[in-house]
Amino acid sequence: MNSFTCPHCGKSHEGDPTDWGWTLPDEVWEIPVDKRKDEAKFNTDLCQWGERYFIRAMLPIPFLDREGYFGWGAWVEVEKDGFDAYLNIYETDGSDEPRVPGVLANAVPGYSDLEQCSVELQFGPSDQRPFVYFTDSSTCQLAQEQRNGINAKRYHQVLESIGVA
Numbered sequence: 686m687n688s689f690t691c692p693h694c695g696k697s698h699e700g701d702p703t704d705w706g707w708t709l710p711d712e713v714w715e716i717p718v719d720k721r722k723d724e725a726k727f728n729t730d731l732c733q734w735g736e737r738y739f740i741r742a743m744l745p746i747p748f749l750d751r752e753g754y755f756g757w758g759a760w761v762e763v764e765k766d767g768f769d770a771y772l773n774i775y776e777t778d779g780s781d782e783p784r785v786p787g788v789l790a791n792a793v794p795g796y797s798d799l800e801q802c803s804v805e806l807q808f809g810p811s812d813q814r815p816f817v818y819f820t821d822s823s824t825c826q827l828a829q830e831q832r833n834g835i836n837a838k839r840y841h842q843v844l845e846s847i848g849v850a
Contacts, residue, residue: 701840705847706758710739710790730814731768732760738768739790742806744817746827746843749834755843761787761806761817771808771815779808784818795846798825 687701708714713725713734725734732739739762745754763771767785774782784805793799802823806815819828835843 701844702847702849703753704743704756704758706741706756707760707791710734710760710762711792712790713739731772733768736765738763738765740768740771740787740806740815742815742817743813744789744804744827744831746830747834748840749836751837755835755840757791757793757817758814759793759817760790761804761815762790763787763806767806771806774808774811776811778810779815780810782808786820787817789817793827795843796825796827799827802828 709725709727710732713721713727713732716724716734725732727733727739730741732741739760741758741760744757744759746757747754763785767787770782770785771779784807787804787806789799789802789804802825803820804817804823805820806817808815819825819831830839
């Protein structure tokens, strides 16, 4: 069995990681640390930077040869009405709410063609982050992998791209 060191908690964990995430949207992360809290309001789930709104979500990529998925813990930029909709159901089950359109706000290692890919957020139970799904018209590699799944070889490539393999 493999192990990895978590970049967030610094501890060693048994097995291979099945998720990877970002603390903030890339553009907000690039704000110098001494100015970030003055320019943006954020916690582990939500971020507002001026008139821009972000929600942290899980983008699942199913495994083909085992149970489960690899989850990218990505931020999605949404319009203010989508952000407000999430705030209104934040502590309740939003599974029946319509999907909210958005744009990925993090560069995902190993994928260079994400600018043209539209996503949607599906809210869920209050104890889970929303899920990110690519629209049917999205043809980027990550969208295809979300629809079709990844095998063990591709999973290993993903782990290499995040520096844990």
